[in-house]
Amino acid sequence: MKVTELLTLPALAGMNVIAGETGTDREVYTVNMMDAPDIIHFLKPNELLVTTAYHVKDKPHLLSSLVEAMANQGCAALGIKTGRFLTEIPEAVLVLANELSLPIIDLPHELSLGEIINYTLRGILDQRAAELAFAMETHKQFTDLIMRGKGIEKLLDHLSEMIGYRILLVDQYLKPLSRPISTSGIIPIIKKMRGAGFRFNKTKASSFSFTSLTNQQTYTIFPIYMDEKKFGYLTIAGEVKSSDNLLTLTIEQATNVISFALMKEHALKQHDRNIRNDFFLHFLDGNFSSQEEITNRAKEFSLRNEQAYICAVGKIDGPESTKSYTQLQRQADSIFQSLEDELHLSPHPIHLFTKGKKCILLYEVNEVSADVLQYVEASLKSLQKITASQFGCTISFGISTRSPSFLQTKNSYKEANDSLIEGGLAKKTEYIQSFRTKDIMELLRIIPEEDLKNFYFFALQGFSKIITEEEQSLLQTLSVYLETHCQISETAKRLFVHRNTVVYRLEKCEELLGKSLKDPETTLQIRLALRIKSLLNG
Template sequence: MKVYELLTIPHLEGMQIIAGESGKENEVESVNMMDAPDIIQFLKQNEFLITTAYHLKDHPHLLSELVKAMSEQGCAGLGIKTKRFLDKIPDEVISLANELSLPIIELPLDLSLGQIVNLTFYTILDKRAAELKLVLETHKQFTNIIMQGKGVQSLLQDLSQMIKRPVQLIDQHFKPISQPIMNMDFSSSFDGISIPAASSFPITFSFLSTKQNCTLFPVNISEKKNGFLMIIGEIEKNDQLTLLTIEQAANVISFALMKENALKQHDRSIRNDFFLHFLNGTFASQEEIIGRAEEFSLHHNQMYICAVGKIDGNLLHPTYTQRHEKEDDVFDFIEGELSAYTQKIHFFKKGDSCILLFEVQDHDLSPIVYVETCLIQLQEKVSKYLGNTISFGVSTLCQNFLHTKDGYTEAADALSQGKLSKKTEYIQTYHTKDIMELLRQIPLEDLKNFYSFTLNGFSATKIEEEQSLLETLSVFLETHCQISETAKRLFVHRNTVVYRIEKCEEILGKSLKDSETTLKLRLALRIKSLLEN
């Protein structure tokens, strides 16, 4: 309740401000009655003090000391029965009250101090009850929005309409969680701003660039992460109704975000466990892997590039728990950033490293360049917001999901190679080592076409015969066309090898003495092995 509202209380007609009118907006939270000279030491902030001034009638100068002490304590105002024991308020007291903006109110003579106290208290309590009722209704309204599945964004829109101010939900790095407010550059606006952990909320400050006021209210995102409900514009400390409304919204948003985060953590854990089991080779068949991967939108026929990241150096924390928490902070930050990229990036954790699977489209001209660009941006943000550096190893192109297992090995190997060079904040791309890895860089459809064209004639033979002929052909080519060595490795008679090679030449319509033919056949047989894996 404001001081000026005291004048509107029924049955208190006749009250009027005779000094310090500029303080009529002061908040009144309690009422006290003065009946002793030592009342000064018992004064409280936002307290309205009433008195007959009996003990001041012979010492009116003490009234100045009282007014000064009340101002220093942040009292709301002073009510005096001026025509009881004091004929008039001294001029110097009037001037002092005006200077200090401490309202002095003339009280009606026909009411006792007790009646004035009771009527004022009842009015304050009625107003508080009305505020609490409105707060409960507001809390119920916000809760219903979440329970009906409309989401936090809908709640923020309702809150903005209620308080008639723009509202934004941001994380601990001052990055928007909800749909961003238009025409606001969060990165530059909050650049250099830090909030101490022991700060009391709400916090109000101004942006240097726009001179616009902003008020922050704390919001819990998870057990260890906090964010802020940002209100554009200053909110007066005395505007209790607006403050209570925002606090109720912040409470409901906290519960909604914590629930949402718990569900996300559960989904992440299941997805991460699947990928780790896949890397460890614990699944019984390729069909099971492909089927399970589809559940997590990891499509088998999709091409991928794998990146493995690790925080540089030794994390200087005294305990394993603190080191682990720091890794979690960095990896959670990276995972949160991935949603901003146009192409899908899958995120996993493995020990003290993170794994990123970049989906690659057929029309991408330079997928490696795109991946490196994304990783450089992540490195810059990790350094800016968390003060850490992180390095990545990058695999070659994986033609399908099953090949991402080899891609992980390549990326991890590239990461290790970079660390051997004592580098930090680097991106190391894996260098192909053999023909099989070179073949993996070729689109799968092109490999199938080359294989079918080169060994097309064998498809007309019986399956058993085809297998024996191709097996003989493979060993024959690997032994540099030596019949005796081929027979020895296959445990068959020499004449059997001769017959099968002649049969192969008949099917192919070409001589195996031609170097171009043997090169194509050896590549086709390598592709066959690749396609079967």
């Protein structure tokens, strides 16, 4: 109850402010009586102190110390029964009260201090009871809107009408959670703040305000908590003073209902996300019995088999040894949920799944072109920027080639994952690695060296029976012969030898191998063995 409201109580008629009128908007939470000179040590904020001034009747100048102490302590007002023990209040005290905006009230003679205290407390309690009833009714209205399925948008519209301010609901990353109707003035501010990397700190304060230098508009923020790490802010285009109890109560009841509604909505989204994710992981693991079952299930999640896709696989950069598995998984889940919310804003469908500490994105595309690939890379770069600004870490992606159907995205996932691994082997971070087909030498490098040696000696074991010089001559002839597509004349020309010499050497090779060089399987083994030889010697 404010001092001005206290003065309007019928039971306290006759109370007049004689100084400090500019402070009559101070809140009165409780009342105290001055029954000892050391009352200064027992003063509390928002307290109304009433006295007969008996203890200062002989030293009225002590009232100045009392007024100054009350102002410093944040007291509400000082009520004095003038004419009882104190004929008049010194002018210096009145001047000080005006300077400090601490109201001094002349108490009516016909009321005892006990009656004044009782009437004041009764007025405060009656007001609190009225505010509580109002809060319960307001909470019921907001709850009914949600229970009837009207949604958070209707609740915000209703709240905006009640308080007379435009409203926008944003998450902790300043992304709008409600449609920006009638809030066009807020959206540019939010975007600029996001672009500058501004983040509200999660505090326990009920609300706080700030003024935008762009449009000189004051905004009041009310935090909305959904769980330990996920929260949002109700942004109101106007200044809501904490002293305006009814307005603050109305908004707080709305934030409570919105909080529960968002928690429910988040739980339902998480449930749907888990079902969709389980399907895709089972698909990658080959746990379905038929393609028809896969395509039918995929349709439930808006994944059409006839649609073409490009797959991207992402992973958080950085060493994993600094955090536990649980910490890493929680971090990944938070980042991937935020990225999924961001992807929903894309004009083109993008499906996100998670597999451990990796995320899998399926971009719906129509054809392979430079524009399509640029679009995918631009989207991934945007996700990298969001991850860095919101979470303080980096993320890298591997991209596949185009998959003509959903059933073939299993191969696309492998391509994207291989690309991600390839970029990681180069010790890069925050990279986007596109898939490229490996040549035969790259594939051979993947095979353990011992296995390569075993294959080489198996394919060319007959050559171990001859001396090194002859072995080199025969293998060189055999290599050129295979490179020239088995053309004897061309082989002789490249080796600068007679044609009959080439024929003799090839016959010698067949004798050592015990196989015909006209056999495709034999020539394939020899080609691979010769590549392995150059790899091992290199």
